[in-house]
Amino acid sequence: MPTIEDVAKLAGLSRTTVSRVINNHPYVSIEKKQLVVEAMNQLGYVPNSAARSLRNQRTGMIAVLIPRITNPFFSQMIESMEIVASEKGYQLIVCQTRYSKSKELSYLNLLKTKQVDGVILASIQNDWKTVETYLQYGPIILCNENDVQATAPVVHANQMYGGYIAARHLIEQGHRKIAYCCRSLESKVASKREMGFLKALQEEGLTFLESYAFRNTASIEDGRSVFHRIREMADKPTAIFTGGDEVAAGIISEAKRFGWRIPEDLAVIGFDNQAIAQLMNPTITTVHQPVEQMASIALQTLVEKLYSKNYHSREEHILSLELVIRESTIKSKLAKNIG
Amino acid sequence: MPTIEDVAKLAGLSRTTVSRVINNHPYVSIEKKQLVVEAMNQLGYVPNSAARSLRNQRTGMIAVLIPRITNPFFSQMIESMEIVASEKGYQLIVCQTRYSKSKELSYLNLLKTKQVDGVILASIQNDWKTVETYLQYGPIILCNENDVQATAPVVHANQMYGGYIAARHLIEQGHRKIAYCCRSLESKVASKREMGFLKALQEEGLTFLESYAFRNTASIEDGRSVFHRIREMADKPTAIFTGGDEVAAGIISEAKRFGWRIPEDLAVIGFDNQAIAQLMNPTITTVHQPVEQMASIALQTLVEKLYSKNYHSREEHILSLELVIRESTIKSKLAKNIG
DNA sequence: CTTAAAGTTGAAAACGATTTCATTTAAGGA
DNA sequence: TCCTTAAATGAAATCGTTTTCAACTTTAAG
Secondary structure, eight states: OOOHHHHHHHHTSOHHHHHHHHTTOSSOOHHHHHHHHHHHHHHTOOOOHHHHHHHHTOOOEEEEEESOTTSHHHHHHHHHHHHHHHHHTOEEEEEEOTTOHHHHHHHHHHHHTTSOSEEEESOOOSOHHHHHTTGGGSOEEEESOOOTTOOSEEEEEOHHHHHHHHHHHHHHTTOOOEEEEESOSSOHHHHHHHHHHHHHHHHTTOOOOGGGEEESOOSHHHHHHHHHHHHTOSSOOSEEEOSSHHHHHHHHHHHHHTTOOTTTTOEEEOSBOOHHHHHSSSOOBEEEOOHHHHHHHHHHHHHHHHHHOOOOSOEEEEEOOEEEOOTTTOOSGGGGGTO | OOOHHHHHHHHTSOHHHHHHHHTTOSSOOHHHHHHHHHHHHHHTOOOOHHHHHHHHTOOOEEEEEESOTTSHHHHHHHHHHHHHHHHHTOEEEEEEOTTOHHHHHHHHHHHHTTSOSEEEESOOOSOHHHHHGGGGGSOEEEESOOOTTOOSEEEEEOHHHHHHHHHHHHHHTTOOOEEEEESOSSOHHHHHHHHHHHHHHHHTTOOOOGGGEEESOOSHHHHHHHHHHHHTOSSOOSEEEOSSHHHHHHHHHHHHHTTOOTTTTOEEEOSBOOHHHHHSSSOOBEEEOOHHHHHHHHHHHHHHHHHHOOOOSOEEEEEOOEEEOOTTTOOSGGGGGTO
């Protein structure tokens, strides 16, 4: 494996000059530059990035912390981030925390050990005070999360509004007994969403039964089991707000297997507006999240902070959510062709 | 940011001793060890990984090249790999090539520049001769791909068999006019699959019409457009082999929108056995791929090669595929409850 | 023809770890 | 007591870059 020294020797020049050529510095004559380029090609030289990182104090790597990559919401997010990162000359390291506090911290250590230049937290289980201690080692951006205490850039959608419009929609369809699912127990996202949900109920003077709450539901399988729990209830809800389209799909598919009609027997509303929401039969009413936009803003903000080095102040980027009405909540046949 | 030097000074010892403590080397007295540990804690010291990489010639990073992370097949693969990698003390760098030869090469350069210790190719667009030149810089494993020329470990499923059993199943259902979709134009995976598909047809004396071939189809959207192309055909196929469950789902959902009955008007068989195959109505007959197993073997093999340093010889791990029969190909109502 | 400024080059000092090679001290055996 | 061996420690070299600084050459202006 040739080093800069080998190139220098072959070209009959010093390491300095070779380095200047590599980094496009001025004050190198055309002839020498030519010599260096030839020597590099002849040897198949490529700069060793560990040495560069050590010297430049920069790795060109960004860590993105997500719960699970198999969740389409997050894989879409990663996809969008990767495109922007690649343009800006950064590599992405995907870290799956599986909602574990300790895994989250162990991945944050990548920042401490200088294996990455910055971190995007698209999932946060530890409280901000804990995370904040890592801020001294490099920029951290919150994406799709919003801890009010966060003293760093935050990119998120208005989850409270999302919960509100979803509940509002169900209420407008005449529902009074509405169940509620959420992904994680401690997530701020979920609690904001729940606030909006409850607000809509409250406005109509409806009280929420804790027995209608299904916490910690995230997957299709969880959706299936939620359906069964509902099926065994004496006083069943007539509609359900699921924290994500997967859960909604799980409920719907299982409900249909048991002969239930959707939305007549149970109206279901999803979240995220993923591909599956348009594919299911019935298609799923859901809340669209601007993932690509969120991802792209988060990454751009991070790169910007990487240059400006000033990333200890709060800075909010709020995006808007929007209701997408499909068949799983609308009884009329009109919705059939919205797809 | 404290360095090993700072720790040494505070502990009143040399860098050597501190390094010994960090790396658990013998010949360090308990008292000194204690001193070092205290000093490290007091300063919040963490070894700089760029310096370690430079000295140790090892980064602890693995690059995984895939076409797109939003394809559930690949996100499942990444998820499984990440779990094993994390256990073995490696980080994963996700590289999306989008089926581009040049992107693929630019990511392979991570190996040359020593930003990663090894590479897993879960997508290969360049021919092996080109890829092989990178083998001098570190181990490369082919995963879900199999270039017969490859002089490196290869982990893949028997795609030819997969194509064969799928076609065979459709033929057994009485189909004679069977259309065929494949993901990529040049992929070896696709061509192997096609060979199996054609073999089944041939065995029954059926000839394949090139007009029934839809190449370069990968997404749900592609599936929708395939349906429309079929709809406009004078002589329509009665069944279709899609290269993936997404395409199948796209076809089915669009077909139903236009009042077609599945499988009566068109039998559809998917590939990969993804979540969506069980959720669609009708549920999708498909070919199950052992992704987790493939991912896990590929990663383990890579890590092993990283130690043994002997990775220039071909070594095949072949896994088996299996048909999962559901409703999209079976006319009887019996399949309804297989789910 | 002088002199200041700008262009061109290289030696050597970082960057922050690990490892080799001495050196010192302690322990054990004769 | 002396000698051998093992245990404990550190000085300095090394990994492969980039950057500072000094030195030397041109060029341009006066």
